[in-house]
Amino acid sequence: MREERGPWYLLTGLVIGAVLGVLYAWGLQPVQYTNTTPASLRADFKDQYRALIASAYMADGDLVRARARLELLKDQDVYQVLAVQAQQSLAAGKAPQEARALGMLAVALGQSPPTLPAPASGSPSALPGGETIAPLAPGTQAITLTHTSTATLVITPSGATSTPASQTTQSGPTLAPTITLLPTRTPSPTPGAPFALKSEELFCKDDLGTPLVIVQAYDAAGQGVPGVEAVVEWDGGESHFFTGLKPELGTGYADFAMTPGVVYTLRLAAGGQIIPNLTPTECEAQDGGRYWGSWVLVFTQP
Amino acid sequence: MSRWIRFLLAIVIGAAGGLFYGWVVNPVKYVDTTPDTLRIDYKSDYVLMVAESYSADNDLALAARRLALLGDTPPVDTVRESVLFAERQGYVDSDVALMRQLLSDLQTWTTPLGTQAP
Secondary structure: OHHHHHHHHHHHHHHHHHHHHHHHHHHHHHOOOOOOOHHHHHHHHHHHHHHHHHHHHHHHHHHHHHHHHHHHOOOOOHHHHHHHHHHHHHOOOOHHHHHHHHHHHHHHHOOOOOOOOOOOOOOOOOOOOOOOOOOOOOOEEEEEEEEEOOOOOOOOOHHHHOOOOOOOOOOOOOOOOEEEEEOOOOOOOOOOOOOOOEEEEEEEOOOOOEEEEEEEOOOOOOOOOOOOEEEEEEEEEEEEEEEOOOHHOOOEEEEEOOOOOOOEEEEEEEEEEEEEEEEEEEEEEOOEEEEEEEEEEEEOOO | OOOOHHHHHHHHHHHHHHHHHHHHOOOOOOOOOOOOHHHHHHHHHHHHHHHHHHHHHHHHHHHHHHHHHHOOOOHHHHHHHHHHHHHHHOOOOOHHHHHHHHHHHHHOEOOOEEEEOE
16 A cells, blocks of 8 residues: 555655755855956946046056956957947046046057066956956965066966865966067057147048048157047037047047037147037039038147 | 655755755856955955056045945945955055055045045
């Protein structure tokens, strides 16, 4: 008689055990978020973290450290994220300094490969590809940075103690054995004399679609200058934009989309000549058709 | 083996299976967290960034707002904790000095309303 009852009680036991496990995990000992990493932050907090990284970069000029900090956020395309955030910051009416810092950092990253870090022992250092940037607590993987006279960055894992699996601390980063460095270009605007308007021309190209004000800023050596802030004003409005946020078009390039029928005035935030009466102007195609042209303003430093 | 023992054994196996699933097969993924949950070394680096920015703009109110992201703890306590961590971990002197300067200024900071900042 007893044998006919079958093994169902075992299944019942399994179900009860699983339920007890879930109750323990959710009720008695719920997950507590501690020791998290910047990569897990909510999107808006990541934006603020990114803006702070850019602000710190503007203060200390340490691109390697800024790059390492950005890598903690694990963005797919760091440059793109920075550039988009800079433009969103401007559009949202936040402080122009924030957008400028984000833009400058984006440009610097777009221009410059990893550079040698200042190998200060124990300091929160830039670790390209690394997860932890501050000196590590016991039990986590330590990393040392050294560089050789041939300008290579060697990242060597040290400290064999592994991180306990029960902690949320992430395990050590995947380390490339050697990163060969390339020459670094200066990412900051050329200091010195203010920009002067060199030329103002109507640019007719029918595949642009939207009429633009295009600003091109060059230093005395003819190199494009990123991070130059332009201010465009119209009746009832004002907007700021920066050179260098579209490096594929040149580091000194910036543009602003005009609305037909609106008259704009442009000036560089650093001062200098005011360019009035910028308004979308039509160009004529070879077949007699008409399309919007764009104004190209070239600024140079004497 | 009695039925009760086998029953209890099944419960244990079920619980172990649940834990294995929760910890190994499909572990917790941390998303959408807030800055106050950051690990101490990340928090300290955040504070260092605030201190670096503050050294350039001297905007203590902005620094305090940035520090407020790190939770309900008063900014002074947050910075003090980070300074201690930095000293313990051997941050370079210049970085510690920046953090100390921020701490010092926060301790004597009076808000525009005339009240001592937290």
